[in-house]
Amino acid sequence: VQKNLTDINVVMGLSNQQLDKFGGGLMKVAAETGAGFKAASDAATEFARQGLSVNETLKRTKDALILTRLTGMKAADSVKSLTAALNTFKGEIADSTALVSKFAAVDVKFAVSAEDFAQAISRAGQSARSAGVDLNQLIGLVTAAQERTARGGAVIGNAFKTIFTRVRRSSTLSELENLGIAVRDLQGKTLPAMKIMQSLANTYDTLTDAQRAYISQNVAGVFQINILKAAMADLGKANSVTAQATA
Secondary structure (H helix, E strand, C coil): CHHHHHHHHHHHCCCHHHHHHHHHHHHHHHHHHCCCHHHHHHHHHHHHCCCCCHHHHHHHHHHHHHHHHHHCCCHHHHHHHHHHHHHHCECCECCHHHHHHHHHHHHHHCCCCHHHHHHHHHHHHHHHHHCCCCHHHHHHHHHHHHHHHCCCHHHHHHHHHHHHHHCCCHHHHHHHHHCCCCCECCCCCECCHHHHHHHHHHHHCCCCHHHHHHHHHHHHCCCCHHHHHHHHHHHCCCCCHHHHHHC
16 A cells, blocks of 8 residues: 555655545545555556646546446546546536446446447547537437447447548538538538538438448448448437437
8 A cells, every 4th residue: 555655646746644645535435436455546646647636636536446347447448538538528527427427327228338438439539529529429429329239339439530530521521512411501611520410310311322322431431331320320310319318
């Protein structure tokens, strides 16, 4: 225990009294989450390296260990997943506790796991944000894709990373417009990817087989078409899983 705390304090630079208090807090976190002290201290060290305060380090450590218990992921992977999501969607989620609670709430209702969300967000989060897709919408899309394909968060995340990047390319936008799909607002600005995908989903079944094949390859590329089709099939429904999981 003392060795682990000493290692943490190399990063945090606490006084002996502060370190003793932090150590007590970390032991409490480990006990409450059913984790070993080594796992808790490793997670805390990673959060401390981010320049977080003592209280925030303990809070995020607890949430990371809860995520580890929910998913079976390694503590280090939970730390990376939480950090990636919080940094990417800063301002959209209150804190790490709210994020883990959101994962758990959708996990209970649908055939998707918190691990799927963590893996998908770490891979597609930045592309989603750049394409105007918020955290709730990304969770909804991942839920729908996982229920229909069971491919797992890592595969689905990589697929949406490609889709979000390609759907707003100028060449793809032109092809979508040729099919009568709205891709710009009244000021001529490109719509967020989610709105474009919803518009495509509403039109998808009216297209010919050749048109569907062509536009799917433009939007998703050759290897991600199945994930795109799963998203289109769900978004085209009146009461879609995407909408339910987003709410």
